[in-house]
Amino acid sequence: MAMRIVSGIQPTGNLHLGNYLGAIRNWVRMQDEMPADGECLFFLADLHAITVHNDPAMLAANIREMAATIIACGIDPARAILFRQRHVPAHAELSWLLNGTARIGWLNRMTQFKEKSGKNREGASVGLFAYPVLQAADVLLYQATHVPVGDDQKQHLELARDIATKFNADTGTDLFTLPDPIIPPAAARIMSLRDGTAKMSKSDPSDASRIALTDDADTIAAKIRKAKSDADALPATAAELADRPEARNLVGIYAALAGVTPDQVLATHAGQGFGSFKPALADLAVETLSPIRDRLLTFRADPAELDRLLADGAARARTLAAPTLAAAYSALGL
Numbered sequence: 233m234a235m236r237i238v239s240g241i242q243p244t245g246n247l248h249l250g251n252y253l254g255a256i257r258n259w260v261r262m263q264d265e266m267p268a269d270g271e272c273l274f275f276l277a278d279l280h281a282i283t284v285h286n287d288p289a290m291l292a293a294n295i296r297e298m299a300a301t302i303i304a305c306g307i308d309p310a311r312a313i314l315f316r317q318r319h320v321p322a323h324a325e326l327s328w329l330l331n332g333t334a335r336i337g338w339l340n341r342m343t344q345f346k347e348k349s350g351k352n353r354e355g356a357s358v359g360l361f362a363y364p365v366l367q368a369a370d371v372l373l374y375q376a377t378h379v380p381v382g383d384d385q386k387q388h389l390e391l392a393r394d395i396a397t398k399f400n401a402d403t404g405t406d407l408f409t410l411p412d413p414i415i416p417p418a419a420a421r422i423m424s425l426r427d428g429t430a431k432m433s434k435s436d437p438s439d440a441s442r443i444a445l446t447d448d449a450d451t452i453a454a455k456i457r458k459a460k461s462d463a464d465a466l467p468a469t470a471a472e473l474a475d476r477p478e479a480r481n482l483v484g485i486y487a488a489l490a491g492v493t494p495d496q497v498l499a500t501h502a503g504q505g506f507g508s509f510k511p512a513l514a515d516l517a518v519e520t521l522s523p524i525r526d527r528l529l530t531f532r533a534d535p536a537e538l539d540r541l542l543a544d545g546a547a548r549a550r551t552l553a554a555p556t557l558a559a560a561y562s563a564l565g566l
């Protein structure tokens with residue numbers, strides 16, 4: 233069977249270097265490494281986004297911003313199928329059919345629901361509880377062979393496989409393909425520029441803590457210049473950075489941008505202080521991020537083109553989804 237990867241991401245605004253190096257760049261790599269007979273489907277999980285409170289105007293803006301960012305970062309809508317979940321109603325339809333298969337006991341074991349609902353379990357939306365069933369529909373709909381999963385998503389993919397197995401058994405079919413996990417190659421975890429022990433995040437109140445994908449060259453250079461560091465020179469190995477979180481983060485960012493290991497960065501920069509390492513890091517960051525920013529600004533100026541690309545992706549996704557949805561209805565006697 234040809235390889236087919238399906239992956240979704242929730243639409244958010246204010247995207248930063250951590251989102252690029254830790255998430256979006258993995259998609260670009262999967263796209264670039266996909267054999268010619270395979271297919272990547274990437275979608276904006278806008279139906280998942282409404283399971284928690286959202287401001288409608290903000291959500292609409294974030295969906296466009298996220299789509300523009302993904303394409304700007306290197307997803308090619310001519311190669312990968314990029315679309316909004318909401319534009320392919322088969323996701324919601326199959327999700328409902330699978331609600332007949334999934335067991336309450338299975339969902340009760342999902343640790344992410346426990347974390348997200350916290351102490352207010354009774355006040356959480358039904359959608360938040362059923363979220364993993366929609367995720368199962370997202371991938372089973374396309375007969376995905378592979379699904380990239382971080383640690384926090386392993387349990388949901390296991391659930392999708394359980395749902396597929398039970399559906400096939402209950403209906404006496406072999407309708408659904410059981411997708412295998414792809415564990416992304418040690419995704420970079422980028423820390424705050426103000427605190428090497430805190431994750432770089434869009435919700436950090438300090439703008440100086442993160443490099444936004446919309447920052448211009450001067451802003452990037454200034455943020456790196458002011459980034460928290462220490463007074464020591466860089467050591468020869470990454471192991472020696474264990475107790476220097478800020479230094480470790482800056483070396484880690486350099487390594488992730490250059491596509492090498494921290495040890496390789498140190499092999500060429502050992503002995504340098506931050507007075508000379510920071511400008512080198514700033515140059516590399518600007519070189520990588522400037523073309524992304526330029527493309528992002530182009531899409532912001534031309535939302536109609538962005539909408540056209542998303543509509544085209546959705547049309548291709550609907551075509552791929554149709555036979556599986558029809559077969560699922562028919563397997564259930566509907």
Ligand code: ATP
Pocket residue numbers: 244250251252253254255419420421422423431432433434435436
């Ligand atoms: P929030 O602070 O609201 O949680 P965030 O900045 O963490 O926002 P998310 O929308 O939660 O961003 O994450 C989107 C994707 O980016 C996820 O796949 C997440 O793992 C990844 N990501 C987020 N922050 C980082 C980071 N600092 N380093 C690496 N990957 C990250």
Ligand code: MG
Pocket residue numbers: none
């Ligand atoms: Mg987060």
